[in-house]
Amino acid sequence: MFSSILIPIAILIVFRVFKALQRRSKLPPGPLGLPVFGNLFQLPTSRPWLAFDNWAKQYGPIVYLNIAGQNTIVLNSHKTAADLLERRATIYSDRPDFIVLSIITGGMHWGFSRLDELWKRQRRGAHETLSSQTAKDYFTYQEIESVIMLSQILADSEGFVDHFSRASTSLSLSIVYGWPPLLDSHHPTITGIDRFNADLLEAAAPGSFWVEFEFFKWMRHLPRWMCTWKRNAEESFVRNTTMFERLASDVQKELDAGNDTPSVVGELLQDTEKPGIIEIAWNAASIYSAGAETTAGQLAWFIQAMIFYPETQRIAQDEIDRVVGPYRMPTFADYEHLPYIRATVKEILRWRGVSPIGLPHRLNQDDFYEGYFIPKDTVCFVNNWSLHRDKELYGDDAEHFNPGRFLDIDGNVDSLIAGSKDEGHFSYGFGKRICVGRHVANNSLFIHIASLLWAFNIAAEVGRDGRLNFPDSLQCKEGLIVRPAPFRCKINARRMDIAAIVAQAKADRGIQPGRTERSI
Numbered sequence: 001m002f003s004s005i006l007i008p009i010a011i012l013i014v015f016r017v018f019k020a021l022q023r024r025s026k027l028p029p030g031p032l033g034l035p036v037f038g039n040l041f042q043l044p045t046s047r048p049w050l051a052f053d054n055w056a057k058q059y060g061p062i063v064y065l066n067i068a069g070q071n072t073i074v075l076n077s078h079k080t081a082a083d084l085l086e087r088r089a090t091i092y093s094d095r096p097d098f099i100v101l102s103i104i105t106g107g108m109h110w111g112f113s114r115l116d117e118l119w120k121r122q123r124r125g126a127h128e129t130l131s132s133q134t135a136k137d138y139f140t141y142q143e144i145e146s147v148i149m150l151s152q153i154l155a156d157s158e159g160f161v162d163h164f165s166r167a168s169t170s171l172s173l174s175i176v177y178g179w180p181p182l183l184d185s186h187h188p189t190i191t192g193i194d195r196f197n198a199d200l201l202e203a204a205a206p207g208s209f210w211v212e213f214e215f216f217k218w219m220r221h222l223p224r225w226m227c228t229w230k231r232n233a234e235e236s237f238v239r240n241t242t243m244f245e246r247l248a249s250d251v252q253k254e255l256d257a258g259n260d261t262p263s264v265v266g267e268l269l270q271d272t273e274k275p276g277i278i279e280i281a282w283n284a285a286s287i288y289s290a291g292a293e294t295t296a297g298q299l300a301w302f303i304q305a306m307i308f309y310p311e312t313q314r315i316a317q318d319e320i321d322r323v324v325g326p327y328r329m330p331t332f333a334d335y336e337h338l339p340y341i342r343a344t345v346k347e348i349l350r351w352r353g354v355s356p357i358g359l360p361h362r363l364n365q366d367d368f369y370e371g372y373f374i375p376k377d378t379v380c381f382v383n384n385w386s387l388h389r390d391k392e393l394y395g396d397d398a399e400h401f402n403p404g405r406f407l408d409i410d411g412n413v414d415s416l417i418a419g420s421k422d423e424g425h426f427s428y429g430f431g432k433r434i435c436v437g438r439h440v441a442n443n444s445l446f447i448h449i450a451s452l453l454w455a456f457n458i459a460a461e462v463g464r465d466g467r468l469n470f471p472d473s474l475q476c477k478e479g480l481i482v483r484p485a486p487f488r489c490k491i492n493a494r495r496m497d498i499a500a501i502v503a504q505a506k507a508d509r510g511i512q513p514g515r516t517e518r519s520i
């Protein structure tokens with residue numbers, strides 16, 4: 001009697017174990033790891049995309065890693081990334097648990113949150129306020145930022161990186177809260193928001209996120225008196241919730257006073273299914289933090305491209321001179337007539353994207369792909385660095401910066417890749433999680449790049465020995481947003497009257513310190 005129960009149970013267990021082993025043996029290939037720790041110690045803390053690239057050459061387009069028990073795959077080809085993250089987006093769009101981040105944000109930053117109801121609501125709201133059509137409402141903000149950026153570079157060309165950051169921060173504040181342009185990025189409220197952003201980017205950066213994942217999941221249950229990191233993160237959440245709630249409430253006051261300057265928060269507050277103020281506050285914080293530094297970092301890479309590829313700079317300037325001429329700055333009215341500049345935007349995002357391994361996705365059920373078994377909860381990275389160097393897609397000169405690759409025989413912009421949402425590169429990510437701010441980002445890059453090339457010649461600095469000093473374009477400032485390591489260059493006005501034209505544009509737009517800056 002007893003054995004008649006035990007035998008089927010034993011068969012079932014053996015069958016289950018056999019199945020599990022069979023599935024394990026079908027995991028995608030990857031480097032051999034250590035017992036328990038798996039590949040943890042093989043992961044470089046710096047420039048992981050280069051290690052991923054080497055593994056891709058050795059193991060193929062889909063590489064399996066075991067990070068201390070956490071199943072992880074790295075997708076190294078356009079086909080695998082599109083097959084899984086686009087075509088199977090319903091199961092590949094969750095995010096891993098970011099332990100510290102979820103405390104700092106109370107789980108309400110939807111760029112990092114799980115694929116839950118809150119994410120769905122926040123993303124739906126953002127789709128409306130950042131769609132390709134609504135993004136046009138922000139053209140004026142973006143043109144104004146270009147004018148201010150040029151005037152600041154004319155006064156202090158060495159500080160170009162700071163001027164890009166100011167423009168990015170100021171635009172994000174205008175788009176999210178309807179603020180007038182901000183001329184001084186050292187304002188106390190900006191310092192507060194910047195502090196939040198720095199905490200966030202640090203907690204989400206590769207290197208910190210290797211230890212963030214499931215391996216240390218138990219750490220979240222430690223009592224707060226034992227861990228400073230937990231207390232700091234909790235305090236950060238309280239401080240930031242108060243700050244973002246106040247910023248959102250200020251918009252409500254503006255609306256009540258009859259001021260309906262377009263802004264994301266303004267739209268959300270007027271939504272008929274308006275969520276609570278805390279949810280709106282964190283939706284705004286998510287969009288602000290995702291948009292503030294990305295464009296600035298991308299512009300810094302653009303300056304490097306111009307140093308390395310003077311011939312490309314000349315082609316772009318010829319187009320601007322033909323279409324815009326010397327007497328006024330470029331505007332969005334020139335957009336359709338500047339295909340080479342639009343192609344330059346794509347190419348800079350491809351050549352040196354600020355996000356070489358994107359943000360991790362997580363698979364929410366077991367899956368089989370091309371004979372491989374991919375277990376539920378696997379974390380998926382896309383190695384954009386490798387995808388962007390694929391010679392089959394981009395040609396033999398894929399290593400080089402060449403906007404011309406995005407132009408067809410008639411000179412029209414061609415995205416090259418079916419299924420990349422017409423971008424032609426993968427810097428905005430994939431599937432349900434694709435960057436919701438990409439239309440705004442493309443427009444900002446377009447107007448800033450056109451304006452910079454209209455106004456300046458950008459070149460390598462001449463060293464004391466008379467030789468050109470080129471930066472090392474593989475060196476970078478790492479973090480969630482990857483920027484070039486600090487470098488110097490020459491940015492000179494192309495003509496004598498540039499400063500006067502920019503000053504006139506500033507006056508025409510009513511940009512004056514003190515008058516346009518809101519006292520917060």
Ligand code: HEM
Binds near residue numbers: 130359429432435438
């Ligand atoms: C050069 C500029 C930018 C780049 C390269 C960039 C890149 C990215 C990437 C790689 C992701 C993750 C995609 C994925 O998981 O597959 C993302 C998500 C996101 N981006 Fe951007 N981004 C940029 C600018 C912006 C701007 C200007 C905004 C807002 C105005 C923005 C808002 C967001 C948001 C809210 C998410 C989270 C989406 C989600 O998880 O559902 N981004 N971005």
